[in-house]
Amino acid sequence: MRLHSILNKTRILALSSLFLAALPAQAQDGAGLSEKEIDELALSAMKAFDVPGMAIGVVKGGDTVYAKGHGVRELGQPGAIDVDTMFKIASNSKAFTSASLAILVDEGRISWDGAVSDYIPEFRVSDPWVTAKLSVTDLLAHRSGLVPHAGDLMLWPDPNGFTRRDVINGLRYFPLVSDFRDSYNYDNVLYIVAGEIVPRVTGQGWEAFVDERIMQPLGMDRCFAGAIPEHQMNNLAAPHGMIDGELTVIERSRIHGKPAVYAAAGGVVCSVSSMIKWVGMQLGRGTAPDGTKIFSAARSREMWIPANFWGVSPRNYEWHRTHFNGYGLGWRLSDVHGYKEVSHTGSLAGMRAWTLMVPELELGIVVLSNGSNTAARNAVMHTIKYAYLPAGQRDWIETYKALERDAAEQAEDAASKQDLRTVVEPRALDVYAGRYLDPWFGEVTISSSKDGLEFASAKSPKLSGPLQHVTADTFVARWPDRSVGMDAWVRFEFDRHGALERIRMNRVFDDPDATIDYFEHIDLKPKR
Secondary structure, eight states: OOOOOGGOOOOOOOOOOOOOOOOOHHHHOOOOOOHHHHHHHHHHHHHHTOOOOOEEEEETTTTEEEEEEBSSSSSSSSSOOOOEEEEGGGGGGHHHHHHHHHHHHHTTTTOOSHHHHHHHHOOOOSSSHHHHHOBHHHHTOOOOOOTTTTTTGGGGGSSOOOHHHHHHHHGGHHHHOEEETSSSOOOHHHHHHHHHHHHHHSSSOOHHIIIIIITTTTTTTTTEOOOGGGGGSSSSSOOOOEEOOOOOOEGGGOSSSOOOOTTTHOOOOOHHHHHHHHHHHHHHBBBOSSSOOOOOHHHHHHSSOSSEEEOHHHHHHHHOOOOEEEEEOOOEEEEETTTTEEEEEEEEETTEEEEEGGGGGGGEEEEEEEESSSHHHHHHHHHHHHHTSSOOOHHHHHHHHHHHHHHHHHHHHHHHHOOOOOOOOOGGGGGTOOEEEEEEEEEEEEEEEEEEEEEESSSTTTSSSEEEEEEETTTEOOOTTTTOOOOOEEEEETTTSSEEEEEEEEEOOOTTOOOOOOOTTTTTEOOO
């Protein structure tokens, strides 16, 4: 396996410019938006994209210049969102994991270049050489070579029965699809592994370590990596999503106050008031405005240096004049109109989040929402950010509305071409029935009755439901909980003697924005 220097992979695109409308006079000098303008922006975005509520915070020059909640915590229920309303911040949690490891690097207890297998001896990937060489930095920078999003079905949809031990043991069954350190393959489960380094080195769980060493010193009293105390289980944003065309609470995704298996990758719960303190410390290179030091400036620099790169899309260049996209340690890094940008987004069922900083401008912005629409979060973030940049502003709400219209047309076109008519009759249904086993996904039972076939996952109960026949030995699983949002093709494969050999699965891509096939590496074989 070839080992390439990832730092030589900066990709620069020079594409034709896109006209950007001039900013109002107030924003041309980088003065930012007024409180009233942000208020109106939030309400407009919520209305345009069917989002019940948002919390927004802006830090500039060491001062909080905006912090406010908008809308309601839950549709149909009393309770407005304020600065202390807690949201799931999803993958914004990754920066807390890198920060926890930065503390251990400062203390000399681990090294960024230390082999993961030295800290977690049972850690394995499919290639022994990569297993031996894979470092803490490799985990945090998504450069292992693993297939992107490997093992996400062990994390979502939740709740499920997978443990962190299952996650670590399951990684060895996924292929390496690119050369080690030679590509950007985003992977949540590697952050579960990274978080597990903390207890292996300190004897203290990742959640307790983060709460004790980061949240408490910074006074982030509405932010939790671990269990939320009962007296804090109030003022919680409920998750919402479009289900069968109606904006609905996603019950399975509510904040329940218990630590999640995926905590180190996406399980932190936080309010915008506490996230403002987090951003203040980050902009202070590890030291909060009040002098509280979490990690050293040297560690801050290391976390904000690109350790991995990927290409710049035409849209990214046209909109933001971006010349590079990279990933540091828990942070996405890029340039926007000549300024370095440090950020991370977060998406879970019913929640969206985005933390963004422009260090040269001493600017930090946090947007949290209790809806599944990503466009609302993006439109608000870009509008606030561009008010501080010496570049043209555009109507970001209308920009994202146009993208949604295009996506809807594509989805309608794809649906019109999709033919689910039965072409070939299935075999006798009891031929398909039985118990099947995949080495990482676990056991699946296929049962047969007069009503048809039923698919039931032992460890992921949300992935259980009836199978609709499509053609020959192919069925489709449309999960009863429609908030799961990833139906699957289920194909029964037989050998030349007619013996049932395996079940293979693939995602039904009926959403033009969906790009990840979580099922493709499931290989279910009859359990003997």
